[in-house]
Amino acid sequence: MLSAESLAKIDREVAKYPADQKRSATMSALRIAQQEKGWLATETIEFVANYLGIPPVAAYEVATFYNMYDLKPVGKHKLTVCTNLPCALSGGYDAADYLKQKLGIDFGETSADGRFTLVEGECMGACGDAPVMLLNNHSMCSFMTREAIDKKLAELE
Amino acid sequence: MAVFANGILFEGVDTSDPNCWKIEAYQARGGYQALKKILTEGISQDDVIAELKTSSLRGRGGAGFPTGLKWSFMPRSFPGDKYVVCNTDEGEPGTFKDRDILRFNPHALIEGMIIAGYAMGAARGYNYIHGEIFAEYERFEEALDEARRAGFLGQNILGSTFSYELFAHHGYGAYICGEETALLESLEGKKGQPRFKPPFPASFGLYGKPTTINNTETFASVPYIITQGGQKFLELGKPNNGGTKLFSVSGHVNRPGNYEIPLGTPFAELLEMAGGMRGGKKLKAVIPGGSSAPVLPGDIMMQCTMDYDSIAKAGSMLGSGAVIVMNEDVCMVRALERLAYFYHEESCGQCTPCREGTGWLYRVIHRILNGEGRPEDLELLDSVGNNMAGRTICALADAAVFPVRSFTKHFRHEFEHLIEHKTPLVNHKWC
Ligand SMILES: Cc1cc2nc3c(=O)[nH]c(=O)nc-3n(C[C@H](O)[C@H](O)[C@H](O)COP(=O)(O)O)c2cc1C
Ligand code: SF4
Ligand code: FES
Numbered sequence: 001m002l003s004a005e006s007l008a009k010i011d012r013e014v015a016k017y018p019a020d021q022k023r024s025a026t027m028s029a030l031r032i033a034q035q036e037k038g039w040l041a042t043e044t045i046e047f048v049a050n051y052l053g054i055p056p057v058a059a060y061e062v063a064t065f066y067n068m069y070d071l072k073p074v075g076k077h078k079l080t081v082c083t084n085l086p087c088a089l090s091g092g093y094d095a096a097d098y099l100k101q102k103l104g105i106d107f108g109e110t111s112a113d114g115r116f117t118l119v120e121g122e123c124m125g126a127c128g129d130a131p132v133m134l135l136n137n138h139s140m141c142s143f144m145t146r147e148a149i150d151k152k153l154a155e156l157e
Numbered sequence: 158m159a160v161f162a163n164g165i166l167f168e169g170v171d172t173s174d175p176n177c178w179k180i181e182a183y184q185a186r187g188g189y190q191a192l193k194k195i196l197t198e199g200i201s202q203d204d205v206i207a208e209l210k211t212s213s214l215r216g217r218g219g220a221g222f223p224t225g226l227k228w229s230f231m232p233r234s235f236p237g238d239k240y241v242v243c244n245t246d247e248g249e250p251g252t253f254k255d256r257d258i259l260r261f262n263p264h265a266l267i268e269g270m271i272i273a274g275y276a277m278g279a280a281r282g283y284n285y286i287h288g289e290i291f292a293e294y295e296r297f298e299e300a301l302d303e304a305r306r307a308g309f310l311g312q313n314i315l316g317s318t319f320s321y322e323l324f325a326h327h328g329y330g331a332y333i334c335g336e337e338t339a340l341l342e343s344l345e346g347k348k349g350q351p352r353f354k355p356p357f358p359a360s361f362g363l364y365g366k367p368t369t370i371n372n373t374e375t376f377a378s379v380p381y382i383i384t385q386g387g388q389k390f391l392e393l394g395k396p397n398n399g400g401t402k403l404f405s406v407s408g409h410v411n412r413p414g415n416y417e418i419p420l421g422t423p424f425a426e427l428l429e430m431a432g433g434m435r436g437g438k439k440l441k442a443v444i445p446g447g448s449s450a451p452v453l454p455g456d457i458m459m460q461c462t463m464d465y466d467s468i469a470k471a472g473s474m475l476g477s478g479a480v481i482v483m484n485e486d487v488c489m490v491r492a493l494e495r496l497a498y499f500y501h502e503e504s505c506g507q508c509t510p511c512r513e514g515t516g517w518l519y520r521v522i523h524r525i526l527n528g529e530g531r532p533e534d535l536e537l538l539d540s541v542g543n544n545m546a547g548r549t550i551c552a553l554a555d556a557a558v559f560p561v562r563s564f565t566k567h568f569r570h571e572f573e574h575l576i577e578h579k580t581p582l583v584n585h586k587w588c
Contacts, residue, residue, distance in 0.1 A: 016283075016324040018238075021364060023346035027329055058346070065348040068288050068330035085448060085495050086251045086407035086481050088587050122332065122499055123448075124289035125247040125256050127407040127479075128159075128414050138291040 159414030164401025211387030218372030446476025
């Protein structure tokens with residue numbers, strides 16, 4: 001259900017915790033599964049739970065509580081733009097509005113070609129680099145002026 | 158983004174050098190000398206804690222609790238497992254200092270956490286890292302590998318009887334996990350919902366074992382205190398407010414960034430270091446300690462010095478040291494509405510006053526902003542707030558109420574104007 005590479009990554013996470021506390025690796029295991037699959041289907045969450053030897057409902061609770069897990073399919077590139085106050089004071093809403101206009105979608109939507117999903121984010125702890133945009137959960141893009149957005153999107157296939 | 162070093166955390170760190178975070182660079186700056194000193198000179202646990210007390214180091218995560226005192230609460234001689242946990246879940250809007258510690262000086266944190274393990278008799282530590290900063294998480298893991306290879310982590314460190322393991326845990330998007338007991342739940346692989354206190358983590362923490370939780374910047378300040386002495390650290394700042402501190406300056410300034418300055422530095426100086434007001438606009442308001450701290454009008458801020466006591470006296474909190482600067486073009490109703498939305502989104506929902514109250518606050522401010530406010534709305538905000546603050550499991554409810562109380566106190570006329578005339582007093586421009 002998950003590749004050998006993903007399983008090896010999960011094993012590395014499990015090794016960080018005491019032998020009787022495998023449950024602590026749930027968050028990373030779900031993250032690694034989501035990286036491979038693009039999103040977390042119920043079967044994927046159950047697979048992760050069984051792999052860690054925890055009740056599926058425990059993994060499900062984690063997947064629903066933290067907002068970087070995607071429980072529905074998202075576009076090939078998920079763009080999360082921070083609009084919290086500190087970013088807003090340095091162009092957060094301009095970046096968001098520009099992306100909405102350029103991609104023709106609103107927050108929470110995916111472009112018709114399935115390439116982009118746009119998400120409104122909260123503070124990412126990077127306000128000094130405002131406006132900031134998180135690409136596919138793992139890559140922080142700083143100083144997202146219109147030109148920087150154009151350049152970034154052109155780089156993505 | 159600017160990083161200004163004048164103190165201890167970024168002293169001598171060339172942030173333009175891509176290898177400045179590596180162990181060789183850290184050791185060239187005198188890194189790991191504190192740990193060596195403790196283990197080779199046989200400095201006792203009590204002496205380490207006494208040095209921290211002398212330094213007057215106060216927690217850099219928000220509450221400003223004296224670190225030496227906190228460490229002394231740990232039952233050091235308790236025979237079972239004990240844990241040291243670092244809070245790098247930096248999600249308080251406006252705060253971005255801990256990320257830079259991981260980026261530019263991660264070994265200072267690692268060394269501080271090892272010393273914490275030694276002083277409190279813990280054999281294991283975890284650093285909980287904010288979900289949105291994956292690159293920093295990976296870098297921290299690399300730094301941990303370096304420290305293991307160098308023999309600073311693992312069995313019998315530097316030939317002593319002290320053994321210690323340290324690992325990184327990656328969050329995945331929940332502001333509430335910055336609250337220390339929610340963080341512990343999350344480390345255990347559960348939903349990040351705060352626990353009732355007492356019991357406090359020092360007696361019932363991670364996996365039910367004695368645990369001490371500190372902020373990234375707090376731990377990273379420890380090596381300096383050991384090598385240079387608590388007295389010297391104290392003298393960098395002012396009495397009861399020892400040391401230098403990182404201030405994350407954001408908003409309408411010319412050079413947003415992290416500024417490491419002695420506690421007690423006048424706000425006016427910090428503002429100048431950050432390049433002054435962008436576009437020469439007039440300073441209107443400042444949130445001096447992260448979004449949960451009460452807002453202060455610019456003229457009051459200009460009279461303050463940047464330390465716990467001065468900011469508290471002015472009616473706010475130094476909090477995490479996140480300084481959010483706003484100019485005259487900001488409609489305060491709109492600014493508050495964005496913050497209220499945040500707290501509503503991030504309430505974990507366990508306590509009715511917080512779950513319902515944050516929603517109420519947001520909806521009432523939202524309708525005032527949209528010209529649908531009612532004459533009784535300001536009183537309503539007050540009474541909703543009174544039913545939340547101090548009546549919940551954790552301080553998120555208070556954190557949601559402080560901005561509402563302070564915005565409606567200091568900028569009341571803007572709220573009244575909107576309610577009465579249905580249009581804002583200030584022609585709002587974000588930037
Ligand atoms: C809602 C909420 C969010 C918090 N977020 C953080 C955070 O992001 N980082 C942090 O260090 N402390 C945060 N705290 C404070 C922690 O609970 C705790 O006091 C702190 O980590 C202790 O470390 P210190 O004594 O070194 O400051 C938060 C508290 C609350 C109530
Ligand atoms: S105060 Fe709010 S965030 Fe804190 S435990 Fe209660 S519901 Fe959760
Ligand atoms: S407010 Fe956007 S990263 Fe902090």
